[in-house]
Amino acid sequence: MWTVVACLVPPLIMSVFVFGIQTLLITAVSVISCVAVEAASQKMLGRAVTIKDGSAVITGMLLAFVIPPGVSPLLPILAAVMAIYIGKHILGGIGYNFFNPALLGRAFLLATFPVAMTSAWLPPLQDGAILKYLGTSIDAVSTATPLAVMKEHGAAAFTQAFGSGSSLYLNFFLGWRPGCIGETSALLILLGGLFLIYRGYTTWHIPVSVLGTIALLTWVVGGKGYFTGDPLLAVMSGGALLGAFFMANDYVTCPTNKKSQIVYGIGIGALTVLIRLKGGYPEGICYAILLMNPLSPVFDGWFKPKRFAPPLGGDK
Amino acid sequence: MLSLFTFPQGGVHPPEKKELTANLQIETMPVPDELEIILGQHIGAPCTPTVAKRAEVKEGEMIGQVTKGLGVPLHSPVAGKVKDLGMSVHPMRTSAPSITITVDHGAVPLVYEKQDWESQEAKELLARVHDAGIIGIGGAGFPTHVKLSPPTDNPINTLILNGAECEPYITADHRQMVEHVTEVVEGAKIILKILGIQKCIIGIENNKPDAIAAMIKAAKEGSTSRYLVSVNALKVKYPQGSEKQLIQAVTNRKVPAFALPSAVGVVVQNVSTARAVYDAVALGKPLCEKVVTISGKGITRPANLLVKIGTKVSDIVAYLGGTAPGLTKVVMGGPMMGFAISNLDVPVTKTTSAVLFLTEGEIDTRPHSQCIRCGWCLDACPMGLEPKEIGIYVEANRAEDTEPLGVFECFECGSCAYVCPAKRPLVQFIRLAKMKAKRK
Numbered sequence: 001m002w003t004v005v006a007c008l009v010p011p012l013i014m015s016v017f018v019f020g021i022q023t024l025l026i027t028a029v030s031v032i033s034c035v036a037v038e039a040a041s042q043k044m045l046g047r048a049v050t051i052k053d054g055s056a057v058i059t060g061m062l063l064a065f066v067i068p069p070g071v072s073p074l075l076p077i078l079a080a081v082m083a084i085y086i087g088k089h090i091l092g093g094i095g096y097n098f099f100n101p102a103l104l105g106r107a108f109l110l111a112t113f114p115v116a117m118t119s120a121w122l123p124p125l126q127d128g129a130i131l132k133y134l135g136t137s138i139d140a141v142s143t144a145t146p147l148a149v150m151k152e153h154g155a156a157a158f159t160q161a162f163g164s165g166s167s168l169y170l171n172f173f174l175g176w177r178p179g180c181i182g183e184t185s186a187l188l189i190l191l192g193g194l195f196l197i198y199r200g201y202t203t204w205h206i207p208v209s210v211l212g213t214i215a216l217l218t219w220v221v222g223g224k225g226y227f228t229g230d231p232l233l234a235v236m237s238g239g240a241l242l243g244a245f246f247m248a249n250d251y252v253t254c255p256t257n258k259k260s261q262i263v264y265g266i267g268i269g270a271l272t273v274l275i276r277l278k279g280g281y282p283e284g285i286c287y288a289i290l291l292m293n294p295l296s297p298v299f300d301g302w303f304k305p306k307r308f309a310p311p312l313g314g315d316k
Numbered sequence: 317m318l319s320l321f322t323f324p325q326g327g328v329h330p331p332e333k334k335e336l337t338a339n340l341q342i343e344t345m346p347v348p349d350e351l352e353i354i355l356g357q358h359i360g361a362p363c364t365p366t367v368a369k370r371a372e373v374k375e376g377e378m379i380g381q382v383t384k385g386l387g388v389p390l391h392s393p394v395a396g397k398v399k400d401l402g403m404s405v406h407p408m409r410t411s412a413p414s415i416t417i418t419v420d421h422g423a424v425p426l427v428y429e430k431q432d433w434e435s436q437e438a439k440e441l442l443a444r445v446h447d448a449g450i451i452g453i454g455g456a457g458f459p460t461h462v463k464l465s466p467p468t469d470n471p472i473n474t475l476i477l478n479g480a481e482c483e484p485y486i487t488a489d490h491r492q493m494v495e496h497v498t499e500v501v502e503g504a505k506i507i508l509k510i511l512g513i514q515k516c517i518i519g520i521e522n523n524k525p526d527a528i529a530a531m532i533k534a535a536k537e538g539s540t541s542r543y544l545v546s547v548n549a550l551k552v553k554y555p556q557g558s559e560k561q562l563i564q565a566v567t568n569r570k571v572p573a574f575a576l577p578s579a580v581g582v583v584v585q586n587v588s589t590a591r592a593v594y595d596a597v598a599l600g601k602p603l604c605e606k607v608v609t610i611s612g613k614g615i616t617r618p619a620n621l622l623v624k625i626g627t628k629v630s631d632i633v634a635y636l637g638g639t640a641p642g643l644t645k646v647v648m649g650g651p652m653m654g655f656a657i658s659n660l661d662v663p664v665t666k667t668t669s670a671v672l673f674l675t676e677g678e679i680d681t682r683p684h685s686q687c688i689r690c691g692w693c694l695d696a697c698p699m700g701l702e703p704k705e706i707g708i709y710v711e712a713n714r715a716e717d718t719e720p721l722g723v724f725e726c727f728e729c730g731s732c733a734y735v736c737p738a739k740r741p742l743v744q745f746i747r748l749a750k751m752k753a754k755r756k
Contacts, residue, residue: 050685095686095738256691256704307700307722308325308560309570312579 001054003201007192008061008246011182014175018124019069020133023181029073031060033080041089055094059083062102062246065182066239066286067109070120070138075113079105099293100253103286110286118281121145121178124171145178147238147282155224172236183239193245205261206249206268210285211235213269222277238283240272247285253293260299267292320522322551323561326698328731330484330554330652332523333678336611336618337487342495344622345635347394347419351626352404352663353379354414358457360386365415371398375426376602379415388449388459390415393604393624395423405661407648414663417626428599438510441597445510448596449603449666454478454489454557454586455649457667460593463585464510466578472511476566477504479520479527479587480550480557483650486670488607489587491620493520493527496591497534499598503590505543506597511583516545518587519566523552554652555729559584561698573725608664610636614643614673623664629671630660642675651679652730684739693732693742699725703732707745715745715752723749 015023038056042049063079083105091097110117122133123143133141150158162168162177171177175185183189196202215231222229235241248254248268255264268288275284356362363380367373373392380390396419404414433441446461466472477500481489493500504516518535520528528549535545548566550556560571562584569580577584585593588607595601604625611618616637623632629646633639647654648662648671664671693703701722709718726746733742 053685093686095688251688251690256689256694256702305694305697305700305702306325307573308698308725309572311573312575 001058003199004058004196004246005054005061007195008058008065008182010188010192011065011175011185011242012061014185014188015065015069015181016130017128018175018184019122019181020125021130022073022133023064023069026067026069026071026073026076026181027061027064030064030076030080031057033077034060034063034084037080037084038088041085042093045089045093047089047093050094053094056084059088059101059105061182062242063105065242066102066106066180068117068120068122069181070122070133070142071113071116075109075116076105078112079109082108095252097252098296099290100247100250103247103290106286107290118148123178124176124184143178145238145282146172147276151276151282169232169236172233180239180242183242186236186241189241189245193241196245202245202249203258203261205258206254206265207244209262209265210244210248210269210272211240213266214240214272217270217273218276222273234273234276238276239285243268243272243285243289248289248292253296255296255299255303257300257303257305259303260296263299263303264292264296267295320551321519321548321565322553322556323564323698325700326696326731327553327555327561328696328734329552330734332552333484333611333651334487334490334523336485337609337620338490338524340487340491340618340620342491342607342620342622345624345627345632347421347624348627348631348635349419349421350399350628351393351396351417351419351624352414352628352661353390353392353417353626354404354406354412354663354665355380355390356412357390357625357666358388358451358459360459362413363387363390365401367392367398367415369398369401372396373398373417375423376604378602379417386459386462388446388451388461389602391449391602391604392417393626394419396420404663405659407655407657407662414626426601428595428601430598431600433506433597434509438512441506441510444597444600445593448592448601450589450592450596451603451666452586453588453592453603453606453666453669455653455667455669457665460585460589463583464507466511466576466583470578470581472513472578472583473515473581474567474583475504475507475511475513475516476562476582476584477516477518477587477590478557478559478562478584479518479524479531480562481524482521482552482554482557483652483654483670484554485611485672486609486650487611487620488609488669490524490527492588492591492607493524494530497530498538499594500531500587500590501534501538501545502598503592503594504545504585505538506593507583507585507590508543514542514544516543517566518545518547519550519556519562520547521550521552521556554731554734555698558698558727558729560727573722603666606664606666606668608632608668609670610673611670612673613675613678614640614646616640625666626663628661628663629657632664632671633660633673639673640675642677643673644676644681645674645679647672647674652734653728680739682739684736684741686738687740688738690737692735692737696731696735698729698731699727701726703742703746704740706749707740707742710745710749715749716756717753718749719753719756723753726750 034056083101087101087104088097218229218234219231271288272284396417399418400416403411406412450460452458
């Protein structure tokens, strides 16, 4: 668990340089509330308090990572109650919750604070002035995320706002773009995710199937005509990478069998593209994961591991 | 570079920990004053004593016999006097009937001379294997003469000698293969003659290069046109020494669930069992002693000890200079499949391969938590089962419904419990599930 936390620290540090020091505050509030709500929930429900296992810390970090950097630091407190108390402990406690708690917290905020959650985006800082956004009115500086610009104003506006060619890809790869706190740096998320795979904490099946599906479908139907979409940009936009490497493959809520994991990942990728292109929101991976979560046991029922050898004369 | 044989599905890589004893020569432990010989040494019916209390017994004399069911006779490892027909501490059951023998230290030890076996009929050889009380020494304890008389519906064509010794710490078979190569190979030839087949493959994990080299040499020297003995180096992966996994690694054949190796034309014997067959047939010596690895950081002096069957663990501890500070757990057998014991008066049986004295740092004493469905046990299980599901069923009081999950195909290797990040006692859950599912 603590290895996952360590993998989330570089994107957090990056967010300070992209969006300012208040991202640290939001993340700290989120982590502390999640741990506190976890302890309180477990006490109330008469279960053993397991805050030392680090799982509430991860939820807290991921929760902060998927909210805009310009929101009030009080929002994560509400989200933590939703994520940990309702999403995790009321639905069975660790090991039994069937929705990803952090994403449930984000979905809750999106429903209760729709304006803040869809507009408190900050333009990346260019000069390392990490204190710039402290105390300023968000309305005065807020901007729009690349996916929102693309969706609402089209490709021409997108190019005007974010440029094109290699500088566009480089900015997106490093993380210099508007977005949620921890989702922007493709490079650091990729490094953290690959480290987790290298250490054997997770496998490639879910990230690859999620991102592969997003890339493929965007390429096929995401452009003006068929086969003209930009798969690379699609993968580096929104929360696709963060979702694929740190959320879709959450042990508790994803399937356990490798084959079911691939089906599940394809489902998440397809829903993400569907919501991005046709849904009401510019980004869809949060709802895509939440929609696929409860199907995990269904997929695990479809695909069973291959038994060593069947009994002679078939099954009894 | 040798190409290594292995089984493809599942398996884990626990720390080997064999360095503590791998280079220690087999050492003969002096016979203690008293031996407690448990009557039920193996799978099947326990022996009934054939000696009375206070009777004098000679070394190698039969002291117990099985009249019905599977079983082999029991012999006195020493000359002495029957002190008692009572109960002894047992590693799995709390106690079990036994024969206590007071050792006569003055008696002259028997000297066994090599006899010619090649001229004898296979049937006679088989009878001698039975009469010498030989069972599978590897751990399962299946009577060897039964394994060597397979059902006739499937012709047997391969004998596999199991020298994988994949459990961490244990080096008893390793030492046998280094120090008693010729006996092992000749034992294999005796078994080949009994089975009426030609081919024997010895499977050894690649972490024992000295044993592989020694066995290859002995196998070459021992092979004739009648007996073809060869060695396959196996990849180091637990449970490489499990019968079904070993057969798959060596022959690429899969033994069906609930079937015996004979279903795919194979008989498997442990290398130490082959040595015992040699002793029994070529020397006329019954099975009354055993090489046991005594290891772990909790014993003052680790060793590969040749002890008489019936030697109590407490006598071994005293001989090796006592336990070391920090000892927290004593395990009979390997750390993966062995049983923790709570009383050091447990006597060594024919199937004891190791006694491990483990300290705090060598075991994991953290409490277990709920299953987090990470699925690691699915990847570790060599039988393609879902240990987590069985555990969840047991916790939900539905242990009796686990048969469709293949609970009876599990041979309790412990790979799942080894990888479980929640430290769940999956093997114990599975044992419970088996018990309840059987009763259903």
